[in-house]
Amino acid sequence: LAWSSIIMAKSTLLMRLTQGSGMRPQTNMPARGVGTCQPCLRRPSVPEISLHEVLKEGGFEASLITTFNAYLPFYEEIVLSRLRAAGCRHNIVLMDAAQCHAVYSHEETRPRYAGCEYTLVPMRSRGAFHPKIFLLVGRRKAAIFVGSHNLTLSGFGYNRELTTRFEFKPATDDIGNNIARQAWRAIEEWLATQGDVLPEPLSEAVRAVSNFGA
Secondary structure, X not given: OEEEEEEOOOOHHHHHHHOOOOOOOOOOOOOOOOOOOHHHHOOOOOOOOOHHHHHHOOOOOEEEXXXXXXXXXXXXXXXXXXXXXXXXXXXXXXXXXXXXXXXXXXXXXXXXXXXXXXXXXXXOOOOOOOOOEEEEEOOOOEEEEEEOOOEOOHXXXXXOOEEEEXXXXXXXXXXXXXXXXXXXXXXXXXXXXXXHHOOHHHHHHHHHHHHHOO
């Protein structure tokens, strides 16, 4: 089992993900040296995760992301496009229902490919649907990212986010499989709380992710 706890630098991952896309972070972070303590701008000594490098390796056939809010143009144009380019064809996003409703209310944030190239699932909760999991599944390899990041430009690279990464081979790694089972058990419990509100085709699309493992 290979894993690492990391604090992502404010800009490195985002620039790797969005290089050449023309997308820019939607934030008002002060310029270097302007109202910012210089030591705070130093890179952390812990490793950084590059999602681009993980996806470039390929070998994943399905993905599932849970998030509170999301900037879906970022997901569709950057994350999803690279998942699909790497051969990952079954892709799911579980998102807080109120936040999902909000993104549909504005043309600039409205999803364009949901229901066609990926499945977007609004998750209802008494409070807020707030878990942050990124699950990548293949026959010979799998990876799980559990952390504080939402599915946004800022959450995937511009903010400082704490994330734990687990990578393992489903066929041989008992510890990795146990972690995956725990993550999947949580997802099943979240689905169960939706009752009849969640259409059966959406539930089936989520549960189908488990079929891509070994």
